[in-house]
Amino acid sequence: MTAQYRAWAWAGATLGALAAVGLAVYAMVGDLGTADRAASVLGAVVGLAALVTSLYSLRTPAPAHRTDHDG
Numbered sequence: 001m002t003a004q005y006r007a008w009a010w011a012g013a014t015l016g017a018l019a020a021v022g023l024a025v026y027a028m029v030g031d032l033g034t035a036d037r038a039a040s041v042l043g044a045v046v047g048l049a050a051l052v053t054s055l056y057s058l059r060t061p062a063p064a065h066r067t068d069h070d071g
Contacts, residue, residue, distance in 0.1 A: 016046075
């Protein structure tokens with residue numbers, strides 16, 4: 001895993017954690033019905049992003065594996 005991919009993974013994990021904490025705080029402080037709608041929209045957006053990411057990963061060729069071993 002390269003440093004760029006590792007940075008993207010950490011950024012995604014951090015963003016997901018912040019979104020979860022934000023929704024939890026909003027559910028405790030605000031209206032539960034509005035928090036439910038916000039969570040539904042956020043879940044749909046994350047689901048679509050996951051679909052696009054999986055389709056992109058199917059489109060890109062896998063890196064070639066090297067077998068450098070002696071006999």
